[in-house]
Amino acid sequence: MTFRFNNLYSLTLAVCLIPLLWLLIDTAFDNLGPNPIQALHIRLGDWSLRFLWLTLAITPIQTVTKWRGMTEYRQMLGLYAFFYATLHVLAYLLMDHALVWSVINIDIIESQYIWFGVLAYIIIFSLALTSPKWAKKRMGKNWKKLHRYIYLAAGAAIIHYYWQLKGNLAEPLFYLVIISLLLGFRVLVWVKNRQLTRLMIPTGQRVLVVPVKQFVMAETIKKKLSQCHPISQQDESLSSFQSIS
């Protein structure tokens, strides 16, 4: 089993490099169209966005399918989002601007769409820095707090994509729809949990329950629920609550 798992992991690791290989081939064969510099750095940006979206898709997939052990994949995809974002930034600085900082500075100051790109990159950069397991252990609760900023990075990335366009919004709309679904899913789960908490715990008890760890809270609700109405619908919603806790 371990062998198979590692195999799949290595395979995924390799597959994620295909976009880069494909881009290198297109560059070598002069296949990037009439504005190759722009095409190159936009394609890197596109892939960074796609990997960021894939990273954000892991948690909903785990919740829905109840699969376990995808955390490593989420980390890998996140690091690939960072990898392609870094290449995107380097292509902008080196290939497009040849490191002429006087021009780069004005471009960044005057281009609002770049501000959002910079914001997204700073976030993804700090998430990548704190990605190793030892960093996670060391940071404790703060790790989760910091890594929630991925939602802000996603928002900034989509604005970065939208605002550089003159009006053709069909392509980024696709990405907007996907991210709305991915983030919307989380909001739904959150709202549902809140409602359940409100419904199931009497006001007096709530004060006591809140500081207790989440799984204890789930247990409390489960008990309360079985006491009141053991309706199947509620059982279903309860299970989804438990799986994300």
Next chain:
Amino acid sequence: MIIKTKKDIPASEITDPSIFKKRRQIIKATLATMLTGGVIWPALANSTQPVWGNLPKSPVSNDSLTVTPAEITKNHTNYYEFSFNKKEATSLAQNLVTDPWSVEISGEVEKPGSYHLEDILGQQTLQEYVYRLRCVEAWSMVVPWVGFPLASLLKMVKPLSTANFVKFTAVYQPQTMPKQLANAMLEWPYVEGLRIDEAMHPLTILAVGMYGERLPKQNGAPLRLVVPWKYGFKSIKAIVKIELIKRAPITTWNKFAPNDYGFYSNVNPAVAHPRWSQNSERQLGSSFFTPRRQTELFNGYGNQVASLYSGMDLRHFF
């Protein structure tokens, strides 16, 4: 009773005047290749055969500029009537029907009317104009246009003193233009405008060709405007109507997003688009690791056109 008459010669059968004029050259070339054993006919059948071999350069042409390779110019052009994607627009634009073509000139003029393109061309002297084209998307290219000054066409129809602005309208052809058919994004047909002094300026031309050939359809065939000191979208393609009017026309991009695209839209590195800088531009055809070009005020045509805007706050009238 049936009266049999000879059918008129269809327009498609009429020899192109430019080929007709070159008949002696063609015969000579044919004889020459027959003697040397070469083949001439495939070359003649090729539509990319230059139509205007050695046109005189206009005195306002920038001959010091390095011309962008034609392949780039032909494949990197916006044509939102066809598609919002440049590549797709280029292939879809091949469906545009450009023959026959006439241009309606009306409004504050002494001689309004509808003019066939051939008749207009018959009265104009074509010259080559090498201009830099700066797109609002922060890229630029250098194009050798074939055309004539807009002023010489306007003089033909004699503008009245009440003509303060010129409004240009592009073709409305929804059967070939998917975005017009879908009523997508912009208001169709595309409309652009100039102040009369801008329109009469010697740099402002109507182009019918580029790189010595007829304009490719994606680049604005058969007749387009070229105003080199303004952002590319002012240089409207496939013109069917020119109106001289009293008040400033409402132009397409200006109407779509008035804060982003002004009526003047003069190239100005100091006035950024609300969402991106206009300070520098990517010159198409340059290799990787080449710095961007510093954008110039009026796209480098300041010496000729700055006086048109003297006393105007260019930040306000962007």
